[in-house]
Amino acid sequence: MKKYIIKRLGQAAITIILISVFAYLLMYIVPGDPVYAILGSDITREQYEKQYLLMELDKPMLVRYWHWVEKIVQGDMGLSYKYTKPVMDLLRQRLPVTMYLGGISLIISVFLGIILGTLCGINRGRTVDNVLTVLANIGSVVPGFWLAVVGMYIFSIKLGWLPSYGFSFPTAGVGLSIKQTIMPVVCLSVGAVASLTRQMRSGMLEVIRQDYIRTARAKGLKESQVIVRHAIKNAIIPVVTLLGMNLRGIVSGAVTIETVYAINGTGSLLVNSIVGRDYPVIQACVLIISVVVVLSNLLVDICYGYLDPRIRLQ
């Protein structure tokens, strides 16, 4: 197992290095002069040239990449063009928000997905299964932002139950925080719940056909015991490997949902900085988010090892 973890760590490291290259390269494939991005309109030639040199735009790309990496290793991601403050500070504010929302969504969707998927799987072909399957299929096709807008109209304007925008951590007041969190979390989770339900359902169907389930039944176990003790853990294994994908989906969802609900997380930061060509921020966001995804995948793989003893020993 230790070997396995080390190996996966190594792979993750290489992946992260590559991501850093991509993140850096983004700046060059995206059109738009970074000088204008930093200085805005109405700049004089002198201002332009000064800034051009300041940003080392005259240096070869590899040199700049190297400088960038050097700084990142020291924990410095540069200054945001737009906010003129260290990107690190920005991320320190924004990342927890997205991680909090994303984390809650992930937890909720995993729980719901597993429960609903199991329900579908063991009731295959019955009404519960049919209804839930259709719902899951619908859930996976609703555009998140659209749901967010529709939800806002219903729960904020029509019913007045939930606030229309904003986000705060529970430390700043539990009641408000919960109210503000409900809709974004729902919008972020719907897709993941749906896909996890589907995955869990098929996992369950697969497992339920297995010989060891028959063995468990032949022992004289109750059906519920068969499912809880023998089926679920096995069915979860393939679902766990797909968690990484779901995480990626949730992060993607955050981009639009955060914009709609005026939540200052990494998603909205990224949108703003892409539109505003705030390159240091784009690079940092892409890097950080991808690294988070890579690390979560790593975590998932390790969990996978613990869930599945067959992997653990290899």
Next chain:
Amino acid sequence: AGCGGTKDTASSSADESRVTETAANAGENSQAAETNAENSNYGGTLKIGLQNAIVHLGYVHTGLGTSEAMILDTCCEHLCRYAEDGTLTPWLCTAYEEDPDNLTLTVHLREGIKFHDGSDFNAEAVVWNWQEWTNAGNIELNCVDNYEIIDDHTVVVHLSEWSNNIATSCLYTAGIMVSAEYAKANGTDALDKNPVGTGAFKFEEWVVDEKIVFKANEDYWIEGLPYLDGIEFAIIPDEAAQISAFQTGEIDVLLNCNSDASRTLKEAGFTPEAKSLISGGMSFMFWFSCQDDGPMGNVDARRAVCSAIDKDAIVNYIKENSGAVIERTAQWGPNDVWSANPDLKGYPYDPEAAREYLKAAGYPDGFDMIIYYGNGGDDEEICSLAQSYLAEVGINAKLELIDSTITNELSGINGESFNGMIFSAGRAEVDLTTYYNRTFLPDGVRWVNQVTHEEDIVELINLATTCKTFEEKEKYCQELSKTVIDDYCELMPLYISSDTIFTHGNLVDHGIYQINAIIWTPESAYLTR
């Protein structure tokens, strides 16, 4: 008399009464406040919804965006304010005198005012602010030779050459006052995050991209003001959320919404508040890329484009749907101001004429072009409409959405010419010299690679900035306007729009957008229950 003469005399004679008037106003207001306190509710925190993210706040010496400038007015004040008729009126100063012959501007400061950090507002502070303005690379005060401090509350500005804009520059543009002592102690960068002014509200907290909070200034120099306990700006970029937050009462005021939001709110029973403006609206126009080798480089082709589009119809349509006050104009600035040229025709809608122009330009069957537009506002609809008009005379326009960086790049000093036009908005300035020089002079910074730098235009601009009498300036400006638009057809103005707000009707004397979008007088606003 110098060329600022007309204003000069008017303002100095009005100074005294103006000052007393302000004081009286304040007194009245404070009385009203007391009565109000008994009957209805004022105080509380005013929440204002804002769609743009705020980037700079207090470091006044860098150029501030529209919303930023307005927000800063919550805590910082100018030496002068604009009256509703657009004239400069003393506020932190009590009076000023311009002397074009001696090249001086004398400013008398109000006494007994303190900055929020407790330091005194005095001549030294004012001079520091001006110098800081110039140090930051702004060109407005470049004609100043030196500042002479007569006493604690009197400053004389000595000019090296006369500029008829000097009062505006010193007293309004560069006349926003922040604490010099604070800046000296903490560095000017600190001001960016923590503005320290003299205003009715003190800066409290700024959570980037989320909210900006101000608290009432107990020691405000006008007794009894402000009424409100605080003001909070909430930044909500999404339109749906803005509408929703406003309707549910999460915010009291919604600033600057586009026509969709206006329409929805109007249908929900709210009335937009907007003032008909003499100056200070936004001017919406198409800029041609006149230096391009393609059809756009041909003045007749540009004329064809102008004539093919029914600008009046488009503007009427926008007017109907929008909450703002909208005025169709064929000039860069508003229609009824001194710089406007009543003879300017601006190519009225005439498809036949358009076809003629096309023939003259050598494109009888029309041509292809691009229309760039930005994200937001009603830009997309306007451009779509323009496109469908152009299609009727055979001009095949392709719409392309670009973002602000690309717009800045195209309009900047390295901008490449393209075969088309770009839809853009800018401040509708009455005094053309403030913007025309940035654009049409060969060493300008805006659209320089797109507009033609015709000799007659350059000459008119120079004449307009350096002339000493107002009449001359009026004449040159009007001529300039006609030359640029009618003769060379470099741009196609559509309309001027005021800024609008929606309130729940319980906000009194809010002072928002009374003069223009960057000026706010928050001190006497209050909420009723």
Next chain:
Amino acid sequence: MEHFWEVKDLSVSYENLDGLTQAVDHVSYYVDHGEIVGIVGESGSGKSQTQLAALQLIPTPPGKIDNGEVLLNGRNILSSKPNSSEMRKIRGGRVGMIFQEPMTSLNPVKTVGFQIIEAILLHSDTDKKKAEEKAVELMEKVGIADAKTRLYDYPHQFSGGMRQRIMIAIALAGNPDMIIADEPTTALDVTTQAQILDLLKTLAKEKNTALLMITHNLGIVARYAERIYVMYAGNIVEAGTTMEIFHEPSHPYTRGLLRAVPRLDDDKNRLIPIDGNPPTPTNRKEGCQFIDRCRYACEKCYGKAMPALRQESETHFIACYLSKEELDEKEKSWETEKSVHKSLPGDEVVLEAKDIDVSFPVKGGFFKKKSGNLNVLHHVNFQLYKGETLGLVGESGCGKTTTAKAVLKLLDETVGKVYLNGEEILGVPERLFRKERRKIQMIFQDPSSSLDPRKSAEELVGEPLFPYGLVKSKEEYDNRVDELFKLVGLEPALKTRYAHEFSGGQRQRVGIARALACEPEIIICDEPISALDVSIQAQIINLLEDLQEKLGLSYLFVAHDLSVVKHISHRVAVMYLGVIVELTSSSDLYKNPLHPYTKALLRSVPIPDPVLQEGEKNYELRGEVPSIVKRPEGCPFSNRCELATEKCRQQIPDFQEVEKGHFVACFAVKKSC
């Protein structure tokens, strides 16, 4: 008379897209206390479904128990609901079950201890502590060493044989009165098979537990069962005591099976296959199900319902319209058919393997660095003569396939020399060797995975024709393809079909035709029949023999079934953990095995003859088959060998000729020539 367990008229059907499947059709049988009863039948004949349905373990829907009753001590248990507590008490408590696949029948994510203890707790009132003790006891009883320390290991940490032992422990956990063992050893090696079956038998006899043993291997029932039921297509076609079934087989199917399987003790030259394919019980037609494949069928048999079981003697029942005499009569007329024509090999060596070593790099660590070697083959030597069949047997994982691949030059890891017609081939670059590949072809174990599912049979068979210039024109091509089809006994009309549209036997024929298309001299057969049904195996074996005679081919025939290898080969090589331990002529091998491993192997193979089995001392080979990863230092067999000495544990014995043509690698065998 009341039996302990009696199934009466049980019918099970499945309904799904393919149509209605009558998996079990009016099956009746009984088992008494302490009795060992066998049920034999080919794959799909409904053996498992009968048992699962009796315990109401079939999935419903799509499955359905149409009618019948299952009497446990006279009480019909089918009247209880599938998940009722009575039913659950019976499962595991009265009737324990062991399933076919030890690899998949245990929950991979739970420890074996958990799974055994769970079963104990279900059927007794003990507390957890006691249950744990009992679990350890059970594990020791089924022969797992260090039971205590291994209690909380996971299933994958055990070998297949050990897992099957754990399954037995689970089945025993509830102290059942009957154990149903559903093909408990199909997936295991012969030596392990013998161990497991012996264990089961001992346990059953010890406690007077009834044992229902389901299998498709006639040898197993002959050796272990007291009474036998033969199933075919959902029906029981014959029932009787073991003696009756093997010595007076009545039903044509039983007779056919006995004639079709090669026997270790019998030198018969030719197998007599059952024609056709086993039926799929889907959308089946009325009447005798065997009729299409029956060589005895006459007008009497047609157009009627399924024949009922007819009592022949007190214990002997058959389901056939023909009487025993009529059947015997017919059989006599075919006696002459058993003609002898086994071709004799020439003395020209066509393929020679000299000191072949194959070791796979074991990769590990951070950058997949090579961290060691897995030495799979060790000094493998053999010669293959023209027209000869050389058999290669050995337990699973011993390196048979690796040997086959090595001589085919498919493994880059191969070290040593391989001579094809006297010329070394391992050193030749692939680019140049490609044209030579024609001469040496291969037939694979799994006929379905070795045929590209997306190509028609014609494309598969004809593929090498043009590249090798074996045909010139399209016309020639078509003719040649047809010819090849006929050669392997397939209708040329079938050539447009895709692999999955053939039955297993036909698929293997396509595979053979493809190998023949190149006009090879040598064919390497890697377990070509082990994936096939017993009745089909004989067809393929005969085909291979015929082709050898017709085309003078040489075969390297790899298999783990000693009887088959002995039957088809001129000479046999026995492999153990990557080392050939004995090589001799096939008759010599049975009569005069020299290596202790060969001896053990021969004695593990069950012979489908109860009389012969009687005399056989059931030889216990100690321990599990070790994996190649943990090959002992010296002689690979040293840790299981009764005769092993210190020398054996330290040195690898040479592979030497001890008698003429008889090679052995063992220190205990003295050279006599």
Next chain:
Amino acid sequence: MKHQSRFTYSLKVLFSRKLVVFAVCLVVLFVLIAVFIPVLSPYDPYKTDMTSSLLKPSSEHWLGTDKLGRDVLTRLMYGTRTSLCIGVLSVFLSSILGVAIGLISGFYGGIVNTVLSRIVDALLAIPNIMFAMALSIMFSSGSILGLVLVLGISTVPTYARLLTAQVLQIKNSDFMTAEKVLGISNKKKIMSHLLPNCISPILVVLTANIGFTILAESSLNFLGLGVSAPVASWGGMVSEAYTLLLSRPVYAMAPGICIMLLVFGFNILGDGIRDAIDPRLRGTL
């Protein structure tokens, strides 16, 4: 099953589920609409008419008109064309690129595979929408073709990974060994044996991905990075109408519902095909 060709059998499995039949009908309906719009609608999707702006649904305009007075239903139908075009073409593009990369990395294995896999890993870690956003600014033409490129390229890694795994698996299968034994050339092995056998799982993902691409396109549009006006696209219509949800619910909901229906159709179809051609694939994606 024996005498039934695989294709008809697959079809039978496919259509045995009512939901799949429904999905197929949906997709077919949308395709028909996309093909025959000019015949179906009397209105010009681009002709603006400011006088009939934002009309409520009526017998003339079944779903009302949009801000510029264009018939909403007509534009929705043209939007079908856009969405289908983008969905189908980008998936086509990405699968071709992905298959090529997957084939190369799977067949040659070793260092090529290691390098490509790491790159694919890295790309897969970058959330799709970010990748697409960056790309869409890069190709900032706002044209359908641009979006096809953007969405196509951003999903290439998915296919590449899937195909690599597939190739690695098939490469070592018995029938590929058989080809080697027969002495068949590499080129023929890849083109006529390896590739056809890798295609079917790709087909499944491909169908479902059309749906996801359409969703992604609408998200991009919502963020202002979609097709430029005046081309009608569902995503564009959602973002142009969502603020009008209260006053013009039909206009605001309709494009969203269309997106859902079409994506739903493709998803179910994908699931159905998967079940039909290879039940073992269930749950692996």
